[in-house]
Amino acid sequence: STTKAHFSFYTPSSLSSYYISLNTRLPILSDKKVRRAFAHAIDVDELIKNVFIGFGTRCATPLHPSSAEYNADLKPITFSIEKAKKLLAEAGWSDTDKDGILDKKLGGKKTALSVKYLANASKASSMTLAELIKSNARKAGIDVVIDAKDANTLLDKLRSREFEMISAGRSITPQWSPSQNWRTDADNRSGFGNEKTDEWIDALEREPNQSKRWVISKKLQAEIYEEQPEIMLFCPQERLVIHKRFEAVSTAVWPGFHPVAFKLIKD
Numbered sequence: 001s002t003t004k005a006h007f008s009f010y011t012p013s014s015l016s017s018y019y020i021s022l023n024t025r026l027p028i029l030s031d032k033k034v035r036r037a038f039a040h041a042i043d044v045d046e047l048i049k050n051v052f053i054g055f056g057t058r059c060a061t062p063l064h065p066s067s068a069e070y071n072a073d074l075k076p077i078t079f080s081i082e083k084a085k086k087l088l089a090e091a092g093w094s095d096t097d098k099d100g101i102l103d104k105k106l107g108g109k110k111t112a113l114s115v116k117y118l119a120n121a122s123k124a125s126s127m128t129l130a131e132l133i134k135s136n137a138r139k140a141g142i143d144v145v146i147d148a149k150d151a152n153t154l155l156d157k158l159r160s161r162e163f164e165m166i167s168a169g170r171s172i173t174p175q176w177s178p179s180q181n182w183r184t185d186a187d188n189r190s191g192f193g194n195e196k197t198d199e200w201i202d203a204l205e206r207e208p209n210q211s212k213r214w215v216i217s218k219k220l221q222a223e224i225y226e227e228q229p230e231i232m233l234f235c236p237q238e239r240l241v242i243h244k245r246f247e248a249v250s251t252a253v254w255p256g257f258h259p260v261a262f263k264l265i266k267d
Helices: 002-006 032-040 044-050 081-090 124-139 151-159 195-206 210-227
Strands: 007-010 016-022 056-058 103-106 109-112 114-120 143-149 165-171 230-236 240-243
Touching: 016 032, 032 081, 032 210, 032 230, 044 056, 044 124, 044 230, 081 124, 114 124, 114 151, 124 143, 124 165, 143 151, 151 165, 195 210
Parallel strands: 114 143, 114 165
Antiparallel strands: 007 240, 016 165, 016 230, 056 230, 103 109
16 A cells, blocks of 8 residues: 555554552452452453454563563463353352352351452543453353542552552563562552562562572562462553654654654665
């Protein structure tokens, strides 16, 4: 086409990610099997394909998949209602009253597996994700109640930890510095961590040797993956169109290109 004759198209992966944070401090979400069941009940591939037109890269940890210290041994959790059901059964959840929603005695009281999901009311993709999660979770016996709020309210709820389940996103730095988000005494919104993970984080911050740093980093990523305090969804891809009279290189750093690196191609 005429457009392709004059323009080059780029889709670099952005240094950012979308995820769902689970409040592990709450009795219903304190069991990692329940959190992993939620992860299995989310069809991320369908979301990328139908909502983001295919422009997304699956990720399994808080790091970007292109990072040298990304733990590639950890694979994104697959969509499987059967696996979700199996995990919930192992965690002691069953449908004792046959209403389609699993229940369990917590603190001596019968409790339905019902979770409030905070979504961004002003963002169509966030609402579509919420509806997808609600629909699929129901098949596993989980009742997801969508609570749509504006972006500022969502951020306030996330910061104050007044949530059960919430959609969120964050920028990713080229070199991971996990102390702010993951230390137990820092801005740790999901409630993840213990003395062991705090020690790893401190060691990671102090370690100057790159290869030793990667070992610690991958171990910490594996622990986060095992516990699933955040369900990692994907890293979005930028969509760039640059005129062919310029020689340009796309980059993962926003906005996806460096204008100073452009070179005018002379005729």
